[in-house]
Amino acid sequence: MREPTFLVLAALADGRKHGYALIAEAAELSDGRVQLKVGTLYAALDRLGEQGLVEGAGDEVVAGRLRRYYRLTDAGAQRLEAEATRLAANAANAQAKLRARVAVKAAVV
Amino acid sequence: MSAALERRYRAALDWYPRGWREENGEAILGTLLDEAEATGREKPRFGDVLNLALHGIAATAKEVPDRIPATIRDRIAAISLGTGFALALVLFLASEWAPWAPNGPWNGWAFDWRVTHSAVPGFGPFASAGVVLFGLWFAAFGFALVGLARTASFTLSFTFPVSLLLIEHAGHRMATLRPTDGALVTLAALALLAMMGRPTRRGQKRAGARWLAAAAGIAVVIPLSMAARAIAESQTPGTWRFEGRLDPWNGWSLISSPLLLCALAAVLVLIAVARARRDWAVAIGASTVPWALSAVALTLGSVSGVAFYAILGVAATIALAWFVLRERGYRLVLQRRE
Numbered sequence: 373m374r375e376p377t378f379l380v381l382a383a384l385a386d387g388r389k390h391g392y393a394l395i396a397e398a399a400e401l402s403d404g405r406v407q408l409k410v411g412t413l414y415a416a417l418d419r420l421g422e423q424g425l426v427e428g429a430g431d432e433v434v435a436g437r438l439r440r441y442y443r444l445t446d447a448g449a450q451r452l453e454a455e456a457t458r459l460a461a462n463a464a465n466a467q468a469k470l471r472a473r474v475a476v477k478a479a480v481v
Numbered sequence: 482m483s484a485a486l487e488r489r490y491r492a493a494l495d496w497y498p499r500g501w502r503e504e505n506g507e508a509i510l511g512t513l514l515d516e517a518e519a520t521g522r523e524k525p526r527f528g529d530v531l532n533l534a535l536h537g538i539a540a541t542a543k544e545v546p547d548r549i550p551a552t553i554r555d556r557i558a559a560i561s562l563g564t565g566f567a568l569a570l571v572l573f574l575a576s577e578w579a580p581w582a583p584n585g586p587w588n589g590w591a592f593d594w595r596v597t598h599s600a601v602p603g604f605g606p607f608a609s610a611g612v613v614l615f616g617l618w619f620a621a622f623g624f625a626l627v628g629l630a631r632t633a634s635f636t637l638s639f640t641f642p643v644s645l646l647l648i649e650h651a652g653h654r655m656a657t658l659r660p661t662d663g664a665l666v667t668l669a670a671l672a673l674l675a676m677m678g679r680p681t682r683r684g685q686k687r688a689g690a691r692w693l694a695a696a697a698g699i700a701v702v703i704p705l706s707m708a709a710r711a712i713a714e715s716q717t718p719g720t721w722r723f724e725g726r727l728d729p730w731n732g733w734s735l736i737s738s739p740l741l742l743c744a745l746a747a748v749l750v751l752i753a754v755a756r757a758r759r760d761w762a763v764a765i766g767a768s769t770v771p772w773a774l775s776a777v778a779l780t781l782g783s784v785s786g787v788a789f790y791a792i793l794g795v796a797a798t799i800a801l802a803w804f805v806l807r808e809r810g811y812r813l814v815l816q817r818r819e
Contacts (some may be wrong), residue, residue, distance in 0.1 A: 391512030409529055410513050411536035415551060431508070437515065440508035442814065467533075 373455050379406055379454040380416050381425065381444065388429040388443040417442060425451055483523055487514065492807055497539025498544050534804070554678030556764035561681045562625055562633070563695050565671035565740075569618035572664055577607045577615065592653055609661040614643050614668065621675070622703065630679035637672045644669055645667035663775055724771045742772045 376398065383389060383397035395408045408416075420426040425448035429441040444452065490513045494506055513529070516522075546554065604610045617640050622632040644665045660668075746769035753762035 390515075391508065392515035393518060394513070409532040410509060410516060411529070413512070414509050415536045415539070426670040434511075435650075437511035438506075438507040438513055439515075 373451075375418065376406060376408055377404070377416055378414060378455055378459075379408075380413070380420065381448055381455075382442040384426060384442060386389065388441040390439040391440050394442070403412075420475075424448075430474070469473060484662055486517060486523060486525065488512070489525050489762060492811075493525065493533040494537070495807060496534045496541070496627070498537075498541045500544070501540050549581075550760070551678065552762050553764050554766075555680065556678070556761065557767045558678035559625075560764060561671045561674035561677075561771075562622060562637075564772070565675055566618055566622040566666060568617040568664075568671070572660060573612065573619075575614050575616040576660065577609060602603035609660065610715040611664075612645060614640055614647065614660065617643060617667070618672075625680045629682050630681055633680065634676045640672045641669060651771075667771050667775045670774065674768060674771065678686050680727075712739055743769055746772070 379398040379401050380394060380400055383394050389397065390448050391410065391413060395410070395413060398406050417426060421428075424445055426442050427445050429443040431438045431442070491506075492509055494502055494509065497506070499788070513525075517525075542796070549557075604612060617636055621633040621636040624630075624636060647660065647665065648662070740783050749765050750762045750769075755763060
């Protein structure tokens with residue numbers, strides 16, 4: 373799963389959100405590294421919708437603008453959890469390797 | 482928030498297909514305006530507009546196969562599979578195998594008989610690993626003949642990674658030659674079209690046999706186009722030796738007259754239009770696009786460097802002007818005079 377897709381799913385984990393809220397949340401979750409463009413966001417939402425991972429959650433008109441809300445489906449939540457577990461395991465493995473490297477260096481010295 | 486900003490965003494959304502815009506246009510526009518407001522912008526960023534254009538084109542491309550009626554898609558698939566098979570057959574015979582060539586790989590590789598004339602090892606008894614690609618085409622054609630259209634499409638899907646592998650590895654790590662870029666691109670375009678529909682259906686062996694005849698006919702037309710070139714070069718047909726012209730390292734030049742095929746297709750399109758067979762006209766026209774593009778590429782490749790860059794420059798200027806006009810909210814409209 374690519375990082376923008378992961379961030380969109382993660383942004384929806386705590387409830388429904390509209391387009392710009394998703395962009396802002398993705399930026400916050402990535403410490404500002406990922407600034408989703410609007411075209412990219414809607415392409416991802418289209419794809420995730422086709423896969424049954426997200427779904428529409430109602431429209432609202434605010435200040436004359438349409439805001440469409442999206443939410444995670446149960447399948448989307450499972451997929452996000454699986455991806456988060458995989459990333460956490462990868463990170464833990466990398467940390468363990470780094471600790472081993474430090475230990476080897478210390479032994480050589 | 483200015484009306485001009487909204488107008489320019491709406492213009493950028495014109496890149497998306499109409500159906501998509503009707504369903505999502507207001508929602509994406511709302512997001513664009515929300516973001517512009519949050520960041521205090523009065524003009525769209527070029528990167529955002531380009532991003533919308535690219536995703537709009539991708540969304541349109543995704544919808545194209547669904548917009549074309551199934552009968553036309555099936556005919557495009559059938560014609561492309563037939564002509565692609567013919568091209569693969571000719572290239573295999575002339576460039577990879579060439580049993581008639583005394584110095585060819587089949588006869589012991591006295592020396593490399595292809596373009597470089599260097600001592601490059603072949604691929605078993607063949608000139609290059611290109612035989613794998615051509616083999617996939619033969620298999621796909623065979624599957625379609627017996628009505629296994631899905632298996633044929635599945636087989637053709639392997640031609641793309643194989644072509645990429647040929648470009649990436651052949652001549653380097655595998656130290657073999659490979660078909661030219663022109664041949665690979667033409668075959669890839671034909672494979673894409675052939676996968677658009679179902680060229681035949683189970684139990685339609687008679688229709689399959691008709692394609693075989695048609696494809697074989699086209700395969701004959703291509704070497705004949707060489708005869709036409711020989712005449713144009715003031716050589717009498719008598720001096721044109723078939724086996725000489727079919728010299729292995731002239732493999733690609735065998736199809737260096739795709740214009741002939743395009744002319745043949747144009748005549749067929751005109752006949753279809755005259756007989757009010759719009760579906761056939763569209764199918765033949767669309768199936769000819771890869772051949773027409775290869776003709777253009779070959780023509781561009783043969784003109785001088787200045788002319789080549791002039792043509793590219795004009796095309797790029799027109800494309801840029803069109804993009805800027807659209808980005809600024811203008812539309813070019815063709816309107817019939819009242």
